[in-house]
Amino acid sequence: MHEQESTDALSERDFEFSMSQSFDIAIVGLGAIGSAAAYQLARRHKSVVAFDSYSPPHSMGSTHGESRVIREAYFEHPLYVPLVQRAYQSWHELEAQSSENLLVQTGGILLGPPDGTLISGTRLSADRHGLNYEMLQAREVHKRYPVLNPGPDTVGLFERRAGVLLPEKCVEAHLRLAAEAGAEFHFDEPVESWSVDGDGVEVKSANGTCRAELLILSPGAWLGGLLPDLTLPLTIERQVLHWVQPEKEPERFDADNLVFFAWEYREGALFYVIPDLGTGVKIALHHQGEITDLDRIERDIADEEVKEMETLIDTFVPEMRGTMARALVCMYTNTPDEHFLIDRHPAHDQVLIVSPCSGHGFKFASVVGEIVADLAIDGESKFDLSPFAIGRLIDSKEGE
Numbered sequence: 001m002h003e004q005e006s007t008d009a010l011s012e013r014d015f016e017f018s019m020s021q022s023f024d025i026a027i028v029g030l031g032a033i034g035s036a037a038a039y040q041l042a043r044r045h046k047s048v049v050a051f052d053s054y055s056p057p058h059s060m061g062s063t064h065g066e067s068r069v070i071r072e073a074y075f076e077h078p079l080y081v082p083l084v085q086r087a088y089q090s091w092h093e094l095e096a097q098s099s100e101n102l103l104v105q106t107g108g109i110l111l112g113p114p115d116g117t118l119i120s121g122t123r124l125s126a127d128r129h130g131l132n133y134e135m136l137q138a139r140e141v142h143k144r145y146p147v148l149n150p151g152p153d154t155v156g157l158f159e160r161r162a163g164v165l166l167p168e169k170c171v172e173a174h175l176r177l178a179a180e181a182g183a184e185f186h187f188d189e190p191v192e193s194w195s196v197d198g199d200g201v202e203v204k205s206a207n208g209t210c211r212a213e214l215l216i217l218s219p220g221a222w223l224g225g226l227l228p229d230l231t232l233p234l235t236i237e238r239q240v241l242h243w244v245q246p247e248k249e250p251e252r253f254d255a256d257n258l259v260f261f262a263w264e265y266r267e268g269a270l271f272y273v274i275p276d277l278g279t280g281v282k283i284a285l286h287h288q289g290e291i292t293d294l295d296r297i298e299r300d301i302a303d304e305e306v307k308e309m310e311t312l313i314d315t316f317v318p319e320m321r322g323t324m325a326r327a328l329v330c331m332y333t334n335t336p337d338e339h340f341l342i343d344r345h346p347a348h349d350q351v352l353i354v355s356p357c358s359g360h361g362f363k364f365a366s367v368v369g370e371i372v373a374d375l376a377i378d379g380e381s382k383f384d385l386s387p388f389a390i391g392r393l394i395d396s397k398e399g400e
């Protein structure tokens with residue numbers, strides 16, 4: 001099981017289980033989180049079998065679109081800062097192990113009213129954890145980045161460490177290294193159900209059944225279907241990513257010349273722009289998407305959605321006007337408090353639930369993979385996982 005493989009490690013195997021097959025760990029879902037968990041567990045000599053309904057990285061879930069922001073001064077809550085600090089290290093370790101460039105340190109600037117969610121939340125995290133940042137008045141923002149011209153009521157917070165991860169390449173790197181360490185992958189093979197089997201679990205996929213000591217559920221937006229008894233209060237939010245080809249001097253939007261920026265343009269409403277890393281400038285809203293479900297999510301993008309984005313560009317970043325080159329749909333899976341869910345199943349210790357990420361989880365995938373391995377092997381994590389406990393979701397639901 002742990003022998004190095006000489007064949008293409010990522011190729012799908014023609015493999016059917018017999019009931020006798022047993023693994024230390026079974027993983028359902030090989031997106032951002034599952035691929036990281038597979039890597040961490042396989043390198044720590046666990047026998048891993050892992051499934052995905054598609055061939056990851058793919059564009060049906062929540063981990064596509066070529067870029068994901070990583071920020072240290074975390075406006076969402078200071079509790080994420082130690083996690084993201086470790087995540088930076090483990091992404092760099094992954095870069096070294098895979099000989100791939102996965103993180104582009106563009107720097108980042110957050111724009112908004114000084115007392116808004118974005119600026120005040122970021123300052124709170126940064127001050128609590130002693131992080132470096134610079135506060136800039138609107139005219140200083142414009143001087144530094146001439147394509148940005150915020151009004152006088154807007155301030156900028158510059159964070160040098162902010163950057164952009166390349167999600168498909170990260171997933172590929174985790175999967176390749178996990179396979180090289182012995183993990184067994186079953187792509188295009190959905191898991192249909194799982195059940196408790198003594199101290200372990202039995203996992204039934206489209207092609208067969210196997211047994212594992214521990215089951216890791218990391219199916220992203222599909223979690224609800226694999227936990228029908230818990231009926232967790234999760235929502236799936238449709239998000240559209242747009243790529244723009246600026247008309248005038250597009251090189252001003254290259255990652256060499258511009259930072260990532262996010263803008264609180266209305267109270268609590270954010271959009272963000274990721275500079276051109278080779279496939280165009282990306283712009284998207286953060287949240288504000290339609291609440292939908294997996295059966296009826298609209299994968300096509302309406303003309304009005306493109307127009308809405310053009311209006312946003314015209315109003316806030318007119319220098320970016322240009323061709324709306326393409327757009328893609330992605331999904332956020334939200335908890336009511338927008339914190340993660342990382343916990344054991346309330347009734348079954350041998351099932352770990354590691355999802356969903358409420359639209360801000362990619363940057364943490366590398367450290368969450370380590371946390372999963374620590375929980376699986378040592379039974380505990382060095383991080384405080386209490387904010388991510390499942391009890392809050394079940395209790396809050398019962399309290400409704």
Ligand SMILES: Cc1cc2nc3c(=O)[nH]c(=O)nc-3n(C[C@H](O)[C@H](O)[C@H](O)COP(=O)(O)OP(=O)(O)OC[C@H]3O[C@@H](n4cnc5c(N)ncnc54)[C@H](O)[C@@H]3O)c2cc1C
Nearest residue numbers: 029031032033052053061062069191220330357361362363
């Ligand atoms: C538009 C958009 C922008 C984002 N921007 C950022 C950002 O800038 N920074 C950031 O940190 N985060 C960001 N996020 C959030 C982040 O990308 C997600 O939280 C993260 O990628 C989710 O990873 P996941 O592994 O939980 O889900 P996924 O990557 O979707 O993986 C779940 C996998 O499970 C598989 N699966 C599901 N059910 C089954 C089954 N029954 N059997 C087998 N396989 C199954 C699916 O096929 C899928 O591959 C963004 C998300 C979106 C949608």
